[in-house]
Amino acid sequence: MIECRLAEASVLKKIVEALKDLVTDAAFEFSENGLQLQAMDSSHVSLCYLQLLSTGFEHFRCDKESSLGVSLPNLAKVLKCANNDDTLTLKAKDEPDVISLVFESKKQDCIKDFDMKLMDLEQEQLAIPDTEYKSKVTIPADEFRRIIADLQVLGDTCKITAEKAGVRFAVEGDVGKANITLKPGEAADEEGGKSVNIDVEEAVELRFALRYLNYFAKATPLAESVELSMSKDVPLLVEYKMGEIGAIQYYLAPKIDEEDEE
Amino acid sequence: MKRVSAPAEALTEAPETASSGAEDSPDAKRAKKASAKMEKVETVNVFAQSGVASAQNAATALNAAKKEANSGDDFATLLADAADAGTSNLSLERPALDGSEMENDIVLQWVDMDMYSGDPLREHPVPGEHVPGLRSGEVPIIRVYGVTDKGQSVMCHVYGVTPYFYTDIPGDAFGESELSRFREALDARVCSAARINQGSAVVAVVIREKMSIMGYCGGAKKRYLQIMMSLPNLVPKAKSVLQNGFACPGFPEKQFMTYESNVPFVLRYMVDNDIVGSNWLTIPKGRYRARGPSSRMSRCQLEVEAVYEDIVSHDPALPEWSAIAPLRIMSFDIECMGRRGVFPDPTQDPVIQIASYIKVQGEDHARAKVVLVLDSCLPIVGAQVKSFSDERELLLEWTRLVQRADPDVVTGYNVESFDFDYLMGRAKALKIEAQFGQLGKLRNKVAKINKKTFSSAAYGTRENSEIEMEGRVVMDMIQYMYRNHKLSSYSLNAVSSEFLGQQKEDVHHSIISDLQRGSDEDRRRLAVYCLKDAYLPLQLLEKLMVLINYLEMARVTGVPVPFLFSRGQQIKVLSMLYRKCLQLDIIVPVLPRAGGDGNGEVSYEGATVIEPIRGFYDEPIATLDFASLYPSVMMAHNLCYTTLIPTGEEKGLIENKDYKKTPTGHLFATTERQKGILPTILEELLAARKRAKKDMKAAKDPLRKAVMNGRQLALKVSANSVYGFTGATIGALPCIPISSSVTAYGREMIDATKAAVERKYTIKNGYKADAQVIYGDTDSVMIKFGGLDVAESMELGLKAANELTEELFIKPIALEFEKVYSPFLLLAKKAYAGMYYCSSAEKPDKMDVKGLVTVRRDNCGLARTVVGTCLHKILVDRSVDDAVAYAKETISALLQNKVDISLLIVTKSLSGKSEDYAVKQAHVELAARMRARDAGSAPVVGDRVPYVIIKAAKGAPAYMKSEDPLYVLQHNIPLDFDYYLDQIGKPLKRIFTPILTNPDSLLHGDHTLKRYKALPSSNVGIARFAVKKLQCIGCRAPIDCKGGLCRSCEKNRESIYLDRLAEANDLEDRFARLWTECQRCQGSLHQDVLCTSRDCPIFYMRKKVQKDIEQVQTKIDRFAEIDF
Incomplete structure (x- = not known):
C-alpha cells in the first residue's frame, strides 16, 4: 500500500516536464524513505536521477518497496488536468497494475480522481559512484537555461571551462563561434540573491552535447539555481535542488575527441 | 529449431538399432544409421544391375535413398553413401569410340556454336561437289560443338556460310547492270574503313524481291539489295558506311536503311538453316570428312568438316527429336588463402583447394567428386582427394581434370565473377596462364575472361564477367538466381535454404586460412566444406530443372543456350521474328537506336485496374481471367508491324472490312487483307504450348515430363514477351501503335466485362443476388455473385465465362473461369489474400497471397512471419x-525482447564506400563504424551487411540507428522496439483494417505495457561511468545487501533459486541442441563449430543463448554470496 500527498500538484507537474523529453518510460521506486526515479535517455548518453524524500510530502506511507513503471508522456497528460495549487495524492495497492492520482482543489470543492495503467518495466538499475568533483559552479537556473539556448544557435557541442576566475561556455559551429563567460560576483547580488558562485580546486575543461544540456534545462522552474560539478574524465553532474523535498540530478558523459568525428 | 535428423530409423527398423539405441552415444548411433543407409543403397545397386525392367524402380529407390541422406544434413555421410552406390563403375571420361562412328551418320545434340575465320575448304567431302562461298582468302567457318546420344563429343567445322544483309536500292532506275558498280564502290569504301589492302570485303550484291516488316504494304514486294560480305565482322562496317551516306556511281548520295545487319552471325546461320538452340543435327555419312590428328583443332572425340547445306536439322517438336543427350555437367568451387581484413587478391593469395563434381545429365549419381588440396589432407570417403605441395601443380591438375571430364556445361556459384576470374588471375601471377588456360574444347586456346556491363529492363544493370571456354556452356547459378528469383539474399547459403532446404556452414575467409595452416584433419574439413560448395549449385541446377528449362527455352525461341545467360529478352523475340520473316520474304530493318537518356521515351497508357471495393468477404469470390490476354488481343485484332497502316494511307481501303481502327486511333489491316507475323508467331507458340501440355500429361518418363513442362513454360513466357518487345522504346524494333493498341483493347475488355456481369447476373434475371465486380486488374475480374456457396460459385463462374466470351469477344480472346476465393480479403490494388479453390469445391488448394509484405529487403523477418501467420x-x-x-502476443513478445533477433535483421549488400552514396544509408554507415572497431572482421565491398535498428537519441536519423546484430547481443544494446512496432504495425493494420473496426487497438493497449529495457553493458555512453545497482533476483526491487533477495522475497529463497536453476538448465539444453545442429550442418560432430554465417538464424540463436546463460549464471552465483 502506497499513499503519499503533495501540497502542490505543480511540483510533480514540473518534475515530469523536466523528465519527459529525456525519458519516456521510467520506474518510480517507492520505499519508506521516499520516492526515486532513475533512467537513462534513449541514446544512453545521460542519466537522470530524481529523489523525493518522504519528509517533503504532507503525508507519506509505503509499506513495501515497490517499483511502478510509468509512461511519462501519459503521466504528463494526466497532470495537465490538475491545477497548480491542487493537492495531489498518489495511491497504489501492493502488486499494483494501476496508480491512482487524486487532485483536490484548495477549497476542497472539487476532487478529481484518475487511474493510470502501469507498465511492467524489466530493467536494471544503475548508479554513478560518488565522486569528489574538482570544480563546482553554481549559476542561477534561468541564466543557465538562457546560455544553453543561446549557444545552441551556433553549434551542437559546448566546451565548458571552469577556472577560478570564471566559467566559460564556448561553441564553435558552421555559422561562427561564441563565448559566454560568467564571473563569480557579488555584483549580481544587487538584484536579489542570485549570483554565480565558483569553487574551483583545479581548472577543468570538458566538452558536452548541447542537446542534452538543453533537456536538463527543462528543470529550471524547479529551482532557483543549478549546480554544475565537473572533474576530468567523469560525467558532468547538473543538479537542481528543490529545497527540502529533494533534488533532480542529471549526469552527462563528456564528449571524447574521437567521438566528435562522427 | 530446425528438424532434428532421424531419417534412417523410420525406414529401417533394424532390431539392433532398436534394442541398443538407448545407451548408444550419438556418434555410434549415427554410424549405425549410416551403415543402415548403405545397406539400403546396396540392395538398390543389385536392382540396378539386374535388368532394364527394374531400372525404374531402382531409380525411384535411389532417389528415396538420396532424399533420406539429404535430410540428414550430414554432408560427409552423403558423400559416403553415394560412394557406395556404385559411382566408381562409371568412368570419368566419355565413352570411347568403337570405330564404327565414321561409317555412319553422325547424330548430335549441339550445345555451343562459334565462328572463326580461316582458309576455305579445298575439296568438298563428296568428291566432285562444289563448295559454296569464296574459294580464296579468309572465309568464316562455324564450329558446332555437340554430343551424340551415347555421350561422345563431336565438333564440326561448317563451311560455306556467307554473311549478308539487305539494304534499299539506290533509286528506281537501278537495275542488274548497276550491281557490279555498286559492289565495287561499296567495297572500296568498306575496305578503306576496315583497312583491308588485299581481297575484297563485299563479295556480291544481288537484287531480291522482299517486303519490309514495317507497315502494311498489301503484299506488294519491292526490290532490295542483298549484300554478301566476306567476313561477318565487316557487316557492321558496311552498315555504317551505308547509313552515314553512300553514293552509288550514277545515283545521288543518300543515307541507306539497312536490314538485318545486326543479326549475330551464328544466329544468321541458325535462322537460315532452321537450326534452333540445342536441337539435334545429323551429318549424313559420306558427306563429311574426319579430321586427322594433325589437323585437329579440338580435343573432341570426333572432329569433322562439312558443308552447311549437308547438315540436317531436326525439329525438336517431333517426339523422336525432343530427347536430351547425356550432357556432362561439372560444378566446382575454389578456396583461397585470405589475409586478415583483406579480400583475397589473386596476385598474392594462393588457391588452396578446388573441388569439382562431375555428373552426367540423366544419371542419378555423380561420376566423380574430386578435391585438389594444397598440402596434405586426410582422405574423404566417397571423394578423391589429391594433395599437392606446389600450387602450380594443383592448378594444372585441375586443367587436366577439366580436359578429361570434358564437361559440356560448367556450373557453380558466382564462378564467372569470382572463381574463374581468380583462377585465371592466379595462373597469370604464377606465369602458367598458357598451360592453365586450356579449359575449352579447343586445343591451344587459352580461356579468356570478358568483363562487361549488362543492362536490361527486365534484369537491371549488372556487372558481369564472362568466361569464354569454347564448347562449354557456363551456367552460373548466381546469374540464374538473379534473373529468375527475387530473393532477399543471393548468398549460396540463403539460396540453398530457400530451394533445397539445406544450410551450409559459412566459414569466414580469415578462418579458412587458419584451417589451411592447421593439421591434415583441418584441411580435410575444409575440403568437405569446399566439396559441399561445389555440390549445392549442382543440386540447385537439378532441382530447379535449370538445364532442361533453358534447353527448351533455347529450342522454342531458337537462340543458342549461352544467349539466355548473357543476353536480354529481345533477342529471343527477334530470333522468332527472323525465322518467320524468312519464310515470308520479309526483312527487318535496323532502326537507329533511340537515345538511352529516357527523355525521348514515348509513354502510353498501360493496363487498367478496377478500383477495389476493399473489405473482408466471407463468401465466395469468383475470378474470371483472360487467357493469355495480350497475345490473344494481338491475334484477335491482327496487330502487327506488317498490318499497321500508316495514317493517311488507308485510301481505297474500307473500314471494318479491310482495316480496323483501334481504340487509340491506329489502323491495322484485317486478317482477310494480310495476316500479321506476330499473330502468326503467337498462334504457333500457343498451339505448341497446348501440344506440350498434352504431351506432358501423357508422358510416363519423368525426364520427358520435365522436358515437356520446361517447353510449355518456355512457350508461355515467349508468347507473353512479344507484347513487351513491341513496347520496348529503346529496343530493337519498338512499335508504340501496336503496344498502345494492345493495352487499350485490354482496358476496354475489362470494362466491358464488368458492365456485362453487373447487367446480366442480377435478381431481376433470376439470380440469387445482384453480382458485383469488386476488383479487376489487367486481365482479370473478381465477382461477388452473392448468396452462393463455393461449388455454386464455381458453376456460375464457369457459365459466366462461357457466356461472356460468346457474347463479347472476338476469337481467340477468351474469358476463363479460373478460381474461387473464399474467404477473400481485399486490401488494395494488387494486394489481396484468400483461400484458393480451383480443383475442387470441397477443399481449398492453397492460400493465395498477393502483394502483401512480399520479400522486400527492407522488411525484417518478423513482419513477414506475423503477417503470414495472421493471414x-x-x-x-x-x-x-x-x-x-496472435498479433497482440507477438507485439507483447517484441516489447519484452523475447523475439529472436534473427527475425529483426535486415540485410543489404555493401556496394561501395560511404562517399559513393548520395544519401547516407544504414548499412553503409554501419560498415564504416564496424571498420573503425575492427577492420579485420568488418564487411568489405561486396559483402552483405546484416543490421538491426537500435535506440538512439530522439530524432536521430535512421542511418545512425543501425547496428551489427552480434554487437547488439554481446553488448546488450537496446533495440528500438518502437521502430519494429511500426514496421509490423503498418502491414498488420493494413490487413486488419477491413476486418476490425479499430485496427489501432492492435498496437496499443494492455499487451504493450510490459516492456524490457536493456541496460547496455559497459563502455557505451554514460554506462561507462555507472555501476549496476544490485536488484532483488525475485522482484527486482533495488537492494543493498548481499544474498540476492530483498526482505520480502527472502522467505521464498528456495523456490526462487530452483526457478533460476531450471532456467539455466533450460538454456544449457537449448544451447547444446543449437550447437549440435550447427555441428550437423558442418558435417562433423567431433569438431568445434566455426561457422559465423550471418544469414543463419541458428547462429544468432546460439549467440543469444550463450549470453543468456551468462546472465542467469551471474544471478545464481549471487545466491552463494550469503553467509549462512
Whole structure:
C-alpha cells in the first residue's frame, strides 16, 4: 500500500516536464524513505536521477518497496488536468497494475480522481559512484537555461571551462563561434540573491552535447539555481535542488575527441 | 529449431538399432544409421544391375535413398553413401569410340556454336561437289560443338556460310547492270574503313524481291539489295558506311536503311538453316570428312568438316527429336588463402583447394567428386582427394581434370565473377596462364575472361564477367538466381535454404586460412566444406530443372543456350521474328537506336485496374481471367508491324472490312487483307504450348515430363514477351501503335466485362443476388455473385465465362473461369489474400497471397512471419479472434525482447564506400563504424551487411540507428522496439483494417505495457561511468545487501533459486541442441563449430543463448554470496 500527498500538484507537474523529453518510460521506486526515479535517455548518453524524500510530502506511507513503471508522456497528460495549487495524492495497492492520482482543489470543492495503467518495466538499475568533483559552479537556473539556448544557435557541442576566475561556455559551429563567460560576483547580488558562485580546486575543461544540456534545462522552474560539478574524465553532474523535498540530478558523459568525428 | 535428423530409423527398423539405441552415444548411433543407409543403397545397386525392367524402380529407390541422406544434413555421410552406390563403375571420361562412328551418320545434340575465320575448304567431302562461298582468302567457318546420344563429343567445322544483309536500292532506275558498280564502290569504301589492302570485303550484291516488316504494304514486294560480305565482322562496317551516306556511281548520295545487319552471325546461320538452340543435327555419312590428328583443332572425340547445306536439322517438336543427350555437367568451387581484413587478391593469395563434381545429365549419381588440396589432407570417403605441395601443380591438375571430364556445361556459384576470374588471375601471377588456360574444347586456346556491363529492363544493370571456354556452356547459378528469383539474399547459403532446404556452414575467409595452416584433419574439413560448395549449385541446377528449362527455352525461341545467360529478352523475340520473316520474304530493318537518356521515351497508357471495393468477404469470390490476354488481343485484332497502316494511307481501303481502327486511333489491316507475323508467331507458340501440355500429361518418363513442362513454360513466357518487345522504346524494333493498341483493347475488355456481369447476373434475371465486380486488374475480374456457396460459385463462374466470351469477344480472346476465393480479403490494388479453390469445391488448394509484405529487403523477418501467420489464422482457421490474439502476443513478445533477433535483421549488400552514396544509408554507415572497431572482421565491398535498428537519441536519423546484430547481443544494446512496432504495425493494420473496426487497438493497449529495457553493458555512453545497482533476483526491487533477495522475497529463497536453476538448465539444453545442429550442418560432430554465417538464424540463436546463460549464471552465483 502506497499513499503519499503533495501540497502542490505543480511540483510533480514540473518534475515530469523536466523528465519527459529525456525519458519516456521510467520506474518510480517507492520505499519508506521516499520516492526515486532513475533512467537513462534513449541514446544512453545521460542519466537522470530524481529523489523525493518522504519528509517533503504532507503525508507519506509505503509499506513495501515497490517499483511502478510509468509512461511519462501519459503521466504528463494526466497532470495537465490538475491545477497548480491542487493537492495531489498518489495511491497504489501492493502488486499494483494501476496508480491512482487524486487532485483536490484548495477549497476542497472539487476532487478529481484518475487511474493510470502501469507498465511492467524489466530493467536494471544503475548508479554513478560518488565522486569528489574538482570544480563546482553554481549559476542561477534561468541564466543557465538562457546560455544553453543561446549557444545552441551556433553549434551542437559546448566546451565548458571552469577556472577560478570564471566559467566559460564556448561553441564553435558552421555559422561562427561564441563565448559566454560568467564571473563569480557579488555584483549580481544587487538584484536579489542570485549570483554565480565558483569553487574551483583545479581548472577543468570538458566538452558536452548541447542537446542534452538543453533537456536538463527543462528543470529550471524547479529551482532557483543549478549546480554544475565537473572533474576530468567523469560525467558532468547538473543538479537542481528543490529545497527540502529533494533534488533532480542529471549526469552527462563528456564528449571524447574521437567521438566528435562522427 | 530446425528438424532434428532421424531419417534412417523410420525406414529401417533394424532390431539392433532398436534394442541398443538407448545407451548408444550419438556418434555410434549415427554410424549405425549410416551403415543402415548403405545397406539400403546396396540392395538398390543389385536392382540396378539386374535388368532394364527394374531400372525404374531402382531409380525411384535411389532417389528415396538420396532424399533420406539429404535430410540428414550430414554432408560427409552423403558423400559416403553415394560412394557406395556404385559411382566408381562409371568412368570419368566419355565413352570411347568403337570405330564404327565414321561409317555412319553422325547424330548430335549441339550445345555451343562459334565462328572463326580461316582458309576455305579445298575439296568438298563428296568428291566432285562444289563448295559454296569464296574459294580464296579468309572465309568464316562455324564450329558446332555437340554430343551424340551415347555421350561422345563431336565438333564440326561448317563451311560455306556467307554473311549478308539487305539494304534499299539506290533509286528506281537501278537495275542488274548497276550491281557490279555498286559492289565495287561499296567495297572500296568498306575496305578503306576496315583497312583491308588485299581481297575484297563485299563479295556480291544481288537484287531480291522482299517486303519490309514495317507497315502494311498489301503484299506488294519491292526490290532490295542483298549484300554478301566476306567476313561477318565487316557487316557492321558496311552498315555504317551505308547509313552515314553512300553514293552509288550514277545515283545521288543518300543515307541507306539497312536490314538485318545486326543479326549475330551464328544466329544468321541458325535462322537460315532452321537450326534452333540445342536441337539435334545429323551429318549424313559420306558427306563429311574426319579430321586427322594433325589437323585437329579440338580435343573432341570426333572432329569433322562439312558443308552447311549437308547438315540436317531436326525439329525438336517431333517426339523422336525432343530427347536430351547425356550432357556432362561439372560444378566446382575454389578456396583461397585470405589475409586478415583483406579480400583475397589473386596476385598474392594462393588457391588452396578446388573441388569439382562431375555428373552426367540423366544419371542419378555423380561420376566423380574430386578435391585438389594444397598440402596434405586426410582422405574423404566417397571423394578423391589429391594433395599437392606446389600450387602450380594443383592448378594444372585441375586443367587436366577439366580436359578429361570434358564437361559440356560448367556450373557453380558466382564462378564467372569470382572463381574463374581468380583462377585465371592466379595462373597469370604464377606465369602458367598458357598451360592453365586450356579449359575449352579447343586445343591451344587459352580461356579468356570478358568483363562487361549488362543492362536490361527486365534484369537491371549488372556487372558481369564472362568466361569464354569454347564448347562449354557456363551456367552460373548466381546469374540464374538473379534473373529468375527475387530473393532477399543471393548468398549460396540463403539460396540453398530457400530451394533445397539445406544450410551450409559459412566459414569466414580469415578462418579458412587458419584451417589451411592447421593439421591434415583441418584441411580435410575444409575440403568437405569446399566439396559441399561445389555440390549445392549442382543440386540447385537439378532441382530447379535449370538445364532442361533453358534447353527448351533455347529450342522454342531458337537462340543458342549461352544467349539466355548473357543476353536480354529481345533477342529471343527477334530470333522468332527472323525465322518467320524468312519464310515470308520479309526483312527487318535496323532502326537507329533511340537515345538511352529516357527523355525521348514515348509513354502510353498501360493496363487498367478496377478500383477495389476493399473489405473482408466471407463468401465466395469468383475470378474470371483472360487467357493469355495480350497475345490473344494481338491475334484477335491482327496487330502487327506488317498490318499497321500508316495514317493517311488507308485510301481505297474500307473500314471494318479491310482495316480496323483501334481504340487509340491506329489502323491495322484485317486478317482477310494480310495476316500479321506476330499473330502468326503467337498462334504457333500457343498451339505448341497446348501440344506440350498434352504431351506432358501423357508422358510416363519423368525426364520427358520435365522436358515437356520446361517447353510449355518456355512457350508461355515467349508468347507473353512479344507484347513487351513491341513496347520496348529503346529496343530493337519498338512499335508504340501496336503496344498502345494492345493495352487499350485490354482496358476496354475489362470494362466491358464488368458492365456485362453487373447487367446480366442480377435478381431481376433470376439470380440469387445482384453480382458485383469488386476488383479487376489487367486481365482479370473478381465477382461477388452473392448468396452462393463455393461449388455454386464455381458453376456460375464457369457459365459466366462461357457466356461472356460468346457474347463479347472476338476469337481467340477468351474469358476463363479460373478460381474461387473464399474467404477473400481485399486490401488494395494488387494486394489481396484468400483461400484458393480451383480443383475442387470441397477443399481449398492453397492460400493465395498477393502483394502483401512480399520479400522486400527492407522488411525484417518478423513482419513477414506475423503477417503470414495472421493471414493463415484468418483465412485457413477462419478465426479472426485467434489472429488478433496472435498479433497482440507477438507485439507483447517484441516489447519484452523475447523475439529472436534473427527475425529483426535486415540485410543489404555493401556496394561501395560511404562517399559513393548520395544519401547516407544504414548499412553503409554501419560498415564504416564496424571498420573503425575492427577492420579485420568488418564487411568489405561486396559483402552483405546484416543490421538491426537500435535506440538512439530522439530524432536521430535512421542511418545512425543501425547496428551489427552480434554487437547488439554481446553488448546488450537496446533495440528500438518502437521502430519494429511500426514496421509490423503498418502491414498488420493494413490487413486488419477491413476486418476490425479499430485496427489501432492492435498496437496499443494492455499487451504493450510490459516492456524490457536493456541496460547496455559497459563502455557505451554514460554506462561507462555507472555501476549496476544490485536488484532483488525475485522482484527486482533495488537492494543493498548481499544474498540476492530483498526482505520480502527472502522467505521464498528456495523456490526462487530452483526457478533460476531450471532456467539455466533450460538454456544449457537449448544451447547444446543449437550447437549440435550447427555441428550437423558442418558435417562433423567431433569438431568445434566455426561457422559465423550471418544469414543463419541458428547462429544468432546460439549467440543469444550463450549470453543468456551468462546472465542467469551471474544471478545464481549471487545466491552463494550469503553467509549462512
